[in-house]
Amino acid sequence: MPNSRVRRSPRPRRLTGALLATALLVGAPAATAQAEGWIDGPAFDVPLMSEGLDLAGAPDGSSTAAWIAEDDAAAVKVSVQRAAPDGTLGTVRVLDDADPGPDPVWPVVAAGASGASAVAWQDEVGGDDQLRLALLAAGGTVGAPLLVAPDQLPLETGVAVAVDGDGDATVVWRAWDDGLAAEAIHARRVAADGTLGPVVVLGLGGLEADPRIAVTPNGVAWVTWTDGTGSGAAQRIARLDAAGQLDGAVAEAPADAASFPTLGAGAAGGALAWSEAVPGGSDMRVAGVRLPLSGEVLGAPFHGAPAPVSMPAVATPAIAPDGTVTIAWTEATSSTPPISATAIVSRIAPGAATGPAQPLPTAEPGVAAVAPLLAAMPDGGVLATWLQQQRPSVALTVPLFARRIASNGTFGPVTATGASAFGLGGPFDIDRYVLPFAHADGGALLGVLQQFIAFSLSTRVLDATGPKLTASTPATATAGAPAPFSASASDRTGASVWWDFGDDSGSRRAAVDHVYTRAGTYTVTLTATDGVGNETTITRRVTVAAAAGPSRTPRAGRAAAALALTRTVRKGAKVTVAGTISPHATGRVTIAYRKKVGRTTVFTRKSATIARGRWRATLKLTGPLARARRGKATITAFYAGDAATRRANVTRTIRLAKASPKRR
Numbered sequence: 001m002p003n004s005r006v007r008r009s010p011r012p013r014r015l016t017g018a019l020l021a022t023a024l025l026v027g028a029p030a031a032t033a034q035a036e037g038w039i040d041g042p043a044f045d046v047p048l049m050s051e052g053l054d055l056a057g058a059p060d061g062s063s064t065a066a067w068i069a070e071d072d073a074a075a076v077k078v079s080v081q082r083a084a085p086d087g088t089l090g091t092v093r094v095l096d097d098a099d100p101g102p103d104p105v106w107p108v109v110a111a112g113a114s115g116a117s118a119v120a121w122q123d124e125v126g127g128d129d130q131l132r133l134a135l136l137a138a139g140g141t142v143g144a145p146l147l148v149a150p151d152q153l154p155l156e157t158g159v160a161v162a163v164d165g166d167g168d169a170t171v172v173w174r175a176w177d178d179g180l181a182a183e184a185i186h187a188r189r190v191a192a193d194g195t196l197g198p199v200v201v202l203g204l205g206g207l208e209a210d211p212r213i214a215v216t217p218n219g220v221a222w223v224t225w226t227d228g229t230g231s232g233a234a235q236r237i238a239r240l241d242a243a244g245q246l247d248g249a250v251a252e253a254p255a256d257a258a259s260f261p262t263l264g265a266g267a268a269g270g271a272l273a274w275s276e277a278v279p280g281g282s283d284m285r286v287a288g289v290r291l292p293l294s295g296e297v298l299g300a301p302f303h304g305a306p307a308p309v310s311m312p313a314v315a316t317p318a319i320a321p322d323g324t325v326t327i328a329w330t331e332a333t334s335s336t337p338p339i340s341a342t343a344i345v346s347r348i349a350p351g352a353a354t355g356p357a358q359p360l361p362t363a364e365p366g367v368a369a370v371a372p373l374l375a376a377m378p379d380g381g382v383l384a385t386w387l388q389q390q391r392p393s394v395a396l397t398v399p400l401f402a403r404r405i406a407s408n409g410t411f412g413p414v415t416a417t418g419a420s421a422f423g424l425g426g427p428f429d430i431d432r433y434v435l436p437f438a439h440a441d442g443g444a445l446l447g448v449l450q451q452f453i454a455f456s457l458s459t460r461v462l463d464a465t466g467p468k469l470t471a472s473t474p475a476t477a478t479a480g481a482p483a484p485f486s487a488s489a490s491d492r493t494g495a496s497v498w499w500d501f502g503d504d505s506g507s508r509r510a511a512v513d514h515v516y517t518r519a520g521t522y523t524v525t526l527t528a529t530d531g532v533g534n535e536t537t538i539t540r541r542v543t544v545a546a547a548a549g550p551s552r553t554p555r556a557g558r559a560a561a562a563l564a565l566t567r568t569v570r571k572g573a574k575v576t577v578a579g580t581i582s583p584h585a586t587g588r589v590t591i592a593y594r595k596k597v598g599r600t601t602v603f604t605r606k607s608a609t610i611a612r613g614r615w616r617a618t619l620k621l622t623g624p625l626a627r628a629r630r631g632k633a634t635i636t637a638f639y640a641g642d643a644a645t646r647r648a649n650v651t652r653t654i655r656l657a658k659a660s661p662k663r664r
Contacts, residue, residue, distance in 0.1 A: 037532050038402075038418045039493055041445055041459030042083035045092050052121075053455040055447035056111035057437025059378050061085030063445055064117040064136060065457060066095075066107040078107050078121050082140045085115075087461070087492060093142045095134045096123055108161055111437075113217040113378075114138050116167030116192060120148070120159050131159060131173055133190055138167065146196065148188055149173060158210025165217030167192030170244060172211040172223050177201055185211050185225050185236075189244025202238045203250045204229045214265035218242055222270045222291050226258050233258040237272060239297050251297040253289060266319030266376055268350075269293050271302075273317045273327055278306045286314050286329045286346075304346045305357035307331040318376035320407060323350035326382045328360070328372035343372035343386040347409055360384050360403055361414055369401075375438040380407030383438045383462075385417065385446065400434065400446070402462065419448045419460050441465045466536030467491035467528040473540045480547045482513035485524070493531030498592075498603045500525040502542075505638045505649050506592050508605055515647065519546040527603060533623040535600070561585055561648035563639050568654050570633075573626040575619045579637055583613035585645040591617050595633040597624040630656050 042063060046053065050069040057063040066080045071094070078096035083089050107121040115138035123130050131149035136142050148171050159173045169190045177184035183205045189197035204227055205211075215221040219242035227234045235257035241247040253261070256276035264271050270291030278285050283306035290299035304327055315328040325348045332341040348355040361369045369388040376382060382405045389398040400419045404412040419434075435447035442464035450456045467489045477483035487510045489495035499507045501514050502522035516522065526538045559582060567578040577591050592605040602624050608617035634653050641647035 037415055037462055037464065037534075038446075038460050039463050039532060040418075041447075041461040042087050042089055044081050044083070044089065044457055044459075046455070046457050048456075051455050052106040053449050053457050054107055054109045055435050055449075055457060055459070056109040056117055057435075057439075057445040057447070058111040058115045058117065058138075059113055059438065059440040060115040060138070061439045061441070061443065061445070062111070062115045062117075062138070062140075063437070063447075063459070064109050064111055064119070065447075066109045066119045066121075067455065067457075068107060068121075078119070078123075080107075080109075080119050080134065080136065080142065082117070082136055082142075084140070090140050095119060095142070095145050096121065096132070106159075108159055110161045110163045110169070112163030112167055112215075113165035114167055116163055118161050118163050118169035118171075118190075120161040120169075120171050122159065131171065133161070133169060133171055135167070135169060135190065135192060135194060137192070143194055146190060146194060148190065148196070149175060149186065149199070160211050160213040160223075162213045162215035162221060164215045164219040164221075164242075166219065168219060168244075170213060170215060170221050170240065172202075172213050174205045174210060174225075180204060182229065185223065185238075187213075187223060187238075187240060187244070189240070197244045200240070200244065200246055202246065203227065203236050212261070212263045214263045214270055216265050216270070216293070217267055219244075220247075220265075220270075220293050222263060222265060222272075224253070224261060224263050224272060226261075235261055235272075235274075237291070237297060239291070247294075248297050253298065254287075254301075256287065257289075260314055262314050262316040264317040264319055264374075264376070265291070267321050268319055268323040269299070271317040271319055271325050273314050275314050275329070281306070283307055286327050288317060288325070288327065290323075290325065300351075300353070302327075302348045302353050304329060304344070304354065307344075315372050315374045318374040318382045320376065320380035320382075321378075322380060322407075324348065324380065324407075326374055326376075326405070328374050328384060330370045330372065331357075341368045341370050343369045343384070343388075345372065345374075345382075345384055345405065347382075347405070358411070360386055361388060361401060371434075373434060373436050375436040375444065377404075377407075377438040377442070378440045379442075381405055381438075381442075383436055383444045385434060385436045387434075400448070402436075402444070402446070404442070415462075417446055417460050417462075419446055419458065439464070463493060463530070463532050463534060466534040467495035467530045469495075469497075469526065469528040469536040469538055471526045471538045471540065473524055473526075474542060477516055477542055477544045478547050479516050479519050479544050482515050483542065483544075484511075484513055485526075486511040487526050487528070489528035489536070491528075491530040491534075495528050495530050498527045498529070498605060500527070500592075500603070503649075504636050504651050506603075506605065506636070507590070516542075516544040517647075519544050525601075535602075558641070558644060558646045559584060561639050561641065561645050563589070563637060563648040563650050565635065565637055565650055565652050568635050568652060570654070570656065573621045575621060575635070576616070577608075577619065577635055577637070578614070578616040579650075580614055581610055581639060581648075582645055585610055585613070585639065586642050587640065589615045589617075590638045590640075591619065592636045592638070593619050593621070593625070593633060594636070595625055595628050595631070597628050600624075602628075628656070632656065 044065040047069040050067040052068045111117040117136045172187045185202040211225040221240040224237040235253040238250045239247045257274045261274045273288035286304035292299045318326040328345045343360040372386040437445045444462040446460045472486045562582045588607040608615040636651045638649040
């Protein structure tokens with residue numbers, strides 16, 4: 001879903017002690033095995049005493065951060081910085097050059113499907129509150145600030161912005177309307193080239209009317225707000241077409257929709273979700289309504305499973321391209337200490353009113369897993385994050401966990417993100433401080449805002465892509481003659497390569513001359529592995545022709561290597577391999593450990609120094625190899641030869657021991 005952000009009033013210009021009681025978050029070092037896949041993200045150049053931080057991530061992996069801070073002349077400025085998909089940071093750009101004195105208030109950032117983004121903020125100039133907007137192209141070019149609404153803005157009112165797939169931005173805000181003689185919700189579409197569309201008045205608002213917006217990649221948008229001008233609060237929702245014009249009449253959502261509503265959108269439409277009491281009972285549940293792209297503004301209703309004790313905070317619904325809606329909430333199984341709570345997710349198929357409720361983590365007594373958030377992945381999957389803490393606990397920080405759900409509903413493993421939060425306070429505001437964004441490649445960006453004395457921002461990235469890999473291999477070779485192989489692998493976490501030449505030998509060198517001893521057709525597999533275990537593989541075929549005459553025989557004077565495996569022992573994640581070789585052999589023996597995990601053959605390798613006809617090495621298994629404790633594995637020892645000893649290799653298949661039964 002293209003990102004949309006909203007700031008609600010009242011919000012102070014400076015931090016106060018009251019705000020410190022909300023969810024205070026800070027990045028933490030990643031755990032080794034649990035946080036596999038999560039790495040440090042862009043380190044934005046946010047000044048120490050900055051305020052009003054916001055972050056948006058795009059499906060292409062880029063991200064944009066904005067904040068307000070004082071410059072050297074003590075003037076408060078709005079600044080923005082963009083990070084490229086590979087994490088490279090651009091230059092910090094100052095957007096607001098207002099005269100010293102008035103402080104610009106609370107910038108809000110949104111990013112679209114193409115990587116374009118927008119920053120909106122308010123400033124007081126000459127006694128008037130002005131709403132401004134700056135557009136950032138997908139390549140990082142920052143446009144000049146645009147005046148979206150010149151005056152009559154209530155100071156520090158809620159402003160929301162969203163960006164579509166074309167880079168067009170839609171801004172919504174609350175302001176006085178002379179024609180209605182009342183506070184009203186306004187919207188304005190701003191084209192990617194900076195062209196301002198007309199201001200559209202959507203309807204009456206009130207003191208609690210700060211709007212939310214969500215937009216599809218094609219530009220259809222929905223705006224929702226709580227209208228408090230009547231005898232009671234009513235949740236209004238309006239649809240804007242791709243040109244930014246009001247499409248149909250403003251609709252009123254069910255009465256309970258005014259209770260913590262959230263709004264999401266995707267290519268198939270939108271969804272509004274809220275917390276409500278189950279009709280005819282005391283249980284609580286998440287409910288919502290689909291938002292069609294055309295026709296009636298409100299579509300079919302949906303709801304989650306009822307719960308006897310439920311926290312009302314509702315995650316923004318995620319909408320898949322096929323129309324599947326994913327919702328999430330916190331369900332408490334007891335209301336007395338020790339409180340046990342778990343984060344719940346439910347996928348509701350197109351045409352269905354509800355779906356099965358599934359816990360995100362494994363339910364454990366005394367464990368509070370709360371405040372789930374969702375980020376829609378372009379392929380129809382969902383990234384879910386939540387806070388999880390053992391209760392009672394004296395820990396100051398609460399870890400953030402994540403789990404990917406595939407488009408077919410398959411749950412991936414639970415992973416620790418390496419980020420954490422201070423306490424479990426403020427669950428209704430969690431989406432202001434923990435900001436998850438899904439990437440098109442299956443990865444994700446997690447932004448964590450810390451609010452302690454001043455704001456700071458840390459990010460984590462779920463690295464789901466393998467290294468960039470290129471290879472140069474010969475199509476033909478001659479037995480007994482060197483054949484050149486070369487590879488180039490790069491990744492921001494580092495990358496290593498492994499050649500499998502198809503003849504039970506290999507090499508971890510990027511460039512190597514390999515000698516085939518026999519004619520035939522061989523499948524060569526090149527595997528590059530990055531620092532978190534992602535792999536990229538290239539497969540090629542090499543046809544080896546027989547050499548004529550003497551070239552088929554070993555060189556005179558070179559003795560046989562007599563290479564042998566004498567010991568192969570696996571203990572936990574370590575494999576000890578030992579063997580013997582001709583006492584005259586020098587150099588090193590390369591040992592490769594191979595195991596088929598699923599549909600992929602995974603390798604690790606290490607070399608051992610030859611000492612008086614013996615060699616020994618211990619291989620440390622990581623990732624899938626460490627977890628694979630059943631079945632068979634193949635160990636190959638390869639010796640490249642020296643001036644007096646011929647090359648040789650030997651292979652042994654070992655059966656991994658099954659897990660020992662638990663003692664009763």
